[in-house]
Each structure stands twice: as C-alpha cells, then as structure tokens.
Amino acid sequence: MNHTFELSRMYFLIRKYIYENRKAYPLLFLAIGGFFILWLGVYLLFTNPNLFNERFQVGYYFTGLFLSGCLYGGILFSELGSKPKAINYLMIPVSSLEKFICTFFFGVLIFFIGYSVVFYIVDATAVSIANMKYGTQWTILNPLAIDRYENVFFDGPLSYVYYIYFVAQAFFILSSIYFSKHSLFKAIVGLGLLWVFLMLFFLLIRNFLPPGWFYQGIDTYQILEPSGQTRVVSLPSALTGALAFYFKFLLAPSLWVAAYFKLREKQL
Amino acid sequence: MISIQNFHFAYRRNTVFEDVTATMKPGHIYGILGRNGTGKSTLLYNIAGLLYPTGGKIEVMGFSPHKRESSFLQDIFIIPEEFYLPDIPVEKFVQYYSPFYPKFDKKVFLEHVQGFEIPVDSTLQAMSYGQKKKVLISFGIATNVSVLLMDEPTNGLDIISKSQLKRIIAGAIDENKCILVSSHQVKDLENLIDEVIIINATKIILKEGLENVGKKLSFKISFDEDDLEDALYSESLLRGNAIVSRNTIGDESGIDLELLYKATMADPLKMQTVLVD
Numbered sequence: 001m002n003h004t005f006e007l008s009r010m011y012f013l014i015r016k017y018i019y020e021n022r023k024a025y026p027l028l029f030l031a032i033g034g035f036f037i038l039w040l041g042v043y044l045l046f047t048n049p050n051l052f053n054e055r056f057q058v059g060y061y062f063t064g065l066f067l068s069g070c071l072y073g074g075i076l077f078s079e080l081g082s083k084p085k086a087i088n089y090l091m092i093p094v095s096s097l098e099k100f101i102c103t104f105f106f107g108v109l110i111f112f113i114g115y116s117v118v119f120y121i122v123d124a125t126a127v128s129i130a131n132m133k134y135g136t137q138w139t140i141l142n143p144l145a146i147d148r149y150e151n152v153f154f155d156g157p158l159s160y161v162y163y164i165y166f167v168a169q170a171f172f173i174l175s176s177i178y179f180s181k182h183s184l185f186k187a188i189v190g191l192g193l194l195w196v197f198l199m200l201f202f203l204l205i206r207n208f209l210p211p212g213w214f215y216q217g218i219d220t221y222q223i224l225e226p227s228g229q230t231r232v233v234s235l236p237s238a239l240t241g242a243l244a245f246y247f248k249f250l251l252a253p254s255l256w257v258a259a260y261f262k263l264r265e266k267q268l
Numbered sequence: 269m270i271s272i273q274n275f276h277f278a279y280r281r282n283t284v285f286e287d288v289t290a291t292m293k294p295g296h297i298y299g300i301l302g303r304n305g306t307g308k309s310t311l312l313y314n315i316a317g318l319l320y321p322t323g324g325k326i327e328v329m330g331f332s333p334h335k336r337e338s339s340f341l342q343d344i345f346i347i348p349e350e351f352y353l354p355d356i357p358v359e360k361f362v363q364y365y366s367p368f369y370p371k372f373d374k375k376v377f378l379e380h381v382q383g384f385e386i387p388v389d390s391t392l393q394a395m396s397y398g399q400k401k402k403v404l405i406s407f408g409i410a411t412n413v414s415v416l417l418m419d420e421p422t423n424g425l426d427i428i429s430k431s432q433l434k435r436i437i438a439g440a441i442d443e444n445k446c447i448l449v450s451s452h453q454v455k456d457l458e459n460l461i462d463e464v465i466i467i468n469a470t471k472i473i474l475k476e477g478l479e480n481v482g483k484k485l486s487f488k489i490s491f492d493e494d495d496l497e498d499a500l501y502s503e504s505l506l507r508g509n510a511i512v513s514r515n516t517i518g519d520e521s522g523i524d525l526e527l528l529y530k531a532t533m534a535d536p537l538k539m540q541t542v543l544v545d
Binding site: 003006009012015016019020079082083084085086087088090091092093094095096098264265267268 | 313316317318319320334336337338339341342344345346348350351352353354356360364365367368369
C-alpha cells in the first residue's frame with residue numbers, strides 16, 4: 001500500500017467531499033451570483049453607459065474574484081479550528097497529501113472555474129441589457145482571454161493579476177491551516193503588515209539611492225542629476241527575469257506546499 | 269501493540285505527562301481513570317496521532333502515530349468525548365465513511381444501531397447528543413480496527429444504553445484488538461475492563477490487570493472496627509466502613525473499582541507495593 005497517494009482512497013475521499021458539500025458549493029455560487037446581480041442590477045438603474053465598458057467589467061471581475069476567493073480560501077480548512085471537526089478530518093484514513101489535494105481541487109480550481117462561470121453568466125446578461133438600454137456595443141468580458149483587455153491595475157498583461165490572485169488566496173489558505181482561531185482576520189492583518197513592511201523596505205532602499213524615483217516598476221530607477229538631467233538605471237535583466245519567474249510561477253506553489261506541510265503536522 | 273516510552277507531553281508550560289512508560293497488549297480492554305484534567309484525553313490523542321509527544325516515543329502497531337499514515341488510520345478509531353458528525357442520513361454516513369475501513373462490517377453496525385433503537389433513515393444532525401454518540405460507537409465497533417479508543421463513551425448515555433455499551437464493547441474484543449476506554453465515572457467501567465490505568469499528577473500511578481488486583485486485594489463493607497487496623501484503605505459509610513485490604517484467602521475477590529481508585533489516589537506507592545508482592 002502506498003502511504004502517500006492511492007487512487008482508490010482519493011476516489012472515496014472526493015466522493016465523500018462531494019456528498020458532504022453538495023449544498024455548500026451551489027449555495028456559495030448562488031451567493032456570488034446574487035451579489036453580482038445586485039451590484040450590476042443597481043448600475044443598470046443608473047444613466048451612465050460607461051459603467052459596462054470592458055475596463056469596468058475587468059474591475060468587477062477581479063474585485064469579486066479577490067474578495068470571494070480570498071475569503072473562501074481563508075475558511076477552506078476552518079474545520080481545523082474546531083476540535084471535534086478537526087478530529088473527524090484528521091482521522092479519516094487517507095494521507096495528508098490526499099486530504100490537501102481534495103480540498104485544494106475544490107477550493108481553488110473548482111472555485112475559480114465556478115466563480116468565472118457565474119460572473120460570465122451575470123455579466124453577459126447585464127451587458128446585453130445595458131447595450132439594449134443605452135445603444136452601446138460593449139463586449140462581454142471573457143475570462144479565458146483576459147489579456148485581450150486593458151490592464152487597469154498596473155503596466156503589464158492583465159493575466160498577471162491572476163498570479164497575484166493565486167498568491168493572495170494561497171496566503172489565506174496557509175493562514176486557515178496555520179491558525180486554529182480567527183484565521184481569516186489574521187490573514188487580513190498579515191497581508192496588511194506585509195504591505196506595510198514592503199512599503200517601509202522600499203522607503204529604506206530609496207534612502208540609500210540618489211535623488212530620483214522608481215520608474216515603470218520597481219526594477220527601474222530614474223536618477224535626477226544635479227544638472228537637472230535624468231538617467232535611468234535598471235536591475236540586470238537576468239535578475240528581473242528570475243524575480244518575475246519566481247513571483248509568477250513559484251510563489252503561489254511554494255505557499256501551497258507550505259500549507260500542505262503545515263497540514264501534515266497539524267495537531268489539535 | 270501500543271508502546272509508550274519515556275513519554276512527555278506539555279501544553280506550553282503546563283506539563284501533562286512526564287517520563288511515562290507503559291505497554292498495552294492486544295486482547296485487553298484497558299480502563300483509563302483519573303480526575304478531570306489529568307490527561308486522559310491527551311493520552312488518547314497522542315496514541316491517535318492527533319497530538320505529538322514533546323518527549324519520548326509512542327508506537328502503535330509499529331507505526332509512529334504522529335505521521336498519520338493511511339494504513340495506521342485504517343486500523344485505529346477514536347470516539348472522542350466531543351465529536352462531530354456531518355449533517356447526512358445514517359445510511360449515507362455508512363456509505364461514504366465505511367470504505368475507508370477495509371474491515372468494516374455493516375451487519376455489525378446495523379445490529380448495534382438497532383440495539384440502540386436508532387432510526388437509520390434519520391439525519392445525524394436531527395439526533396440528540398446521545399443518539400449521535402450511539403451511532404458513532406456502533407460505527408467505531410463495526411470498523412473492526414485493531415485499536416479502538418473511547419474517550420468518556422458513557423457521557424450522555426442513559427442507564428440502559430450504558431449497559432448495552434458495556435455488552436457491545438465486551439463483545440467486540442478479541443485477541444487481535446486493544447480497546448482503551450477513558451472515564452472519570454469509575455462505576456461505568458466496572459465489569460467491562462480487564463486492566464486499569466490510573467493517571468495522576470503527570471504519571472501513571474497504577475497499571476494493573478484486574479485479575480491480579482482480585483487476587484491481591486479484598487474489597488468489602490465491614491462493620492467490625494478491628495478490620496480497620498489491617499485495612500490498606502478505608503472510608504466510613506453511613507453504616508460500617510468500605511475497606512480495601514490484602515487478600516489473604518487466596519480466592520479472587522470481587523473488585524470495587526471505585527474503592528481501588530480511591531485507595532490508589534490516597535497512597536499510590538502502598539498499592540503498587542501490595543500488587544507487586
């Protein structure tokens with residue numbers, strides 16, 4: 001018998017998970033759908049047709065994704081915060097890896113797909129009504145081809161926002177395993193502190209740099225010469241490439257791996 | 269089957285166990301007795317791998333419990349004092365939980381559930397605490413695991429159900445299984461266990477087979493004041509005295525578990541000495 005992973009055990013676990021959550025997931029997606037119906041429904045009452053242009057739709061999509069995805073990630077392992085539920089969960093005869101994969105599959109992948117589908121349905125309806133009402137020709141946001149749209153948040157392709165989303169959600173998932181009590185609150189405070197730390201870090205770095213400012217991102221700095229002229233210095237492309245690769249492809253997975261190891265050694 | 273060596277456990281600065289060594293063998297029902305908060309549940313959680321020793325080593329069926337390997341979890345079941353059951357009908361609970369236990373016997377489960385008069389078609393959340401506990405106990409017994417841990421199993425059960433529970437547990441034991449039952453209600457374990465473990469102040473102060481206890485000690489109610497002189501422990505009753513004394517007759521005496529517990533708590537060393545002699 002393989003102690004780490006076995007398909008038959010995984011099958012039984014997924015079957016059990018689906019049955020026990022057969023009401024929870026439809027209700028979750030209904031709640032998300034209801035939230036967007038209210039939000040976009042109220043906007044349909046306004047007279048501003050621009051509220052449904054692609055830039056705004058991108059804003060709605062990612063605002064909802066970050067809010068619901070992170071909140072849901074923060075309660076994904078909430079049973080570990082209650083002793084009776086934790087005993088039930090930890091004593092199920094499957095490996096920690098199988099438990100993690102099962103919860104991850106539904107809480108991260110199925111949630112993301114479900115959210116995008118629900119948003120698409122509500123958004124398509126709202127944009128169609130808006131186009132009829134205002135005579136506009138806004139296109140419906142397609143989450144599968146997100147790079148088609150303008151990035152309203154920062155310079156770079158819009159799909160980069162997905163990388164940030166999965167990192168943020170992974171942070172919340174890690175928190176839900178790490179902290180037995182108030183994990184959601186602690187994750188929000190943790191992210192806030194991380195943000196403050198990063199700001200202080202860049203302020204500190206800026207003190208050591210000559211007068212100037214960061215330019216087109218944190219890898220490029222524009223120096224203001226005493227003569228009044230400016231000069232741009234950048235980090236080596238290999239270093240920025242490595243950092244970009246880490247933030248895009250390794251940061252979220254490393255948080256997932258940390259969450260798995262924390263689950264493996266979780267005690268009551 | 270269960271080997272505990274130099275076991276230490278502490279919740280931060282609160283030491284619960286200190287240098288405890290003990291073994292539990294298959295074919296026995298062990299009763300763990302102790303005051304509230306002495307660590308009965310903590311010991312069971314450590315055996316189940318839900319808590320990790322802060323020192324020493326615990327081995328169960330050759331596994332290190334803290335690794336919570338699937339083969340280990342398939343062969344151990346814990347019925348905690350505070351438990352959780354999902355909001356699903358009993359038959360669905362069996363359908364979705366039993367495949368994880370290769371030795372699960374559905375016939376045994378149904379027998380016990382019917383014995384407890386639990387309606388199988390109702391959902392678990394609609395049941396009372398006692399009814400849910402009966403379902404969990406029936407399920408735990410039906411898993412046929414080698415190590416069954418029961419933490420205060422009689423809490424929340426009515427008098428009739430307590431007797432049924434004793435019968436069920438007694439019927440479940442065989443030479444390959446080891447059952448550990450913790451309780452602070454000493455009476456609930458009478459005529460059930462065959463070995464007693466008494467915990468107090470971070471130690472196991474007594475671990476003894478009841479057969480030996482019956483051979484070495486005598487429990488009686490005495491109206492004769494002279495008996496008090498030879499008593500290892502006594503307590504006055506409304507009429508007469510309850511006495512624990514050396515068994516000089518040689519025949520195995522009936523055991524009053526509550527008196528044994530009180531006598532051990534009063535003077536552990538004296539009881540250990542008498543029982544080892």
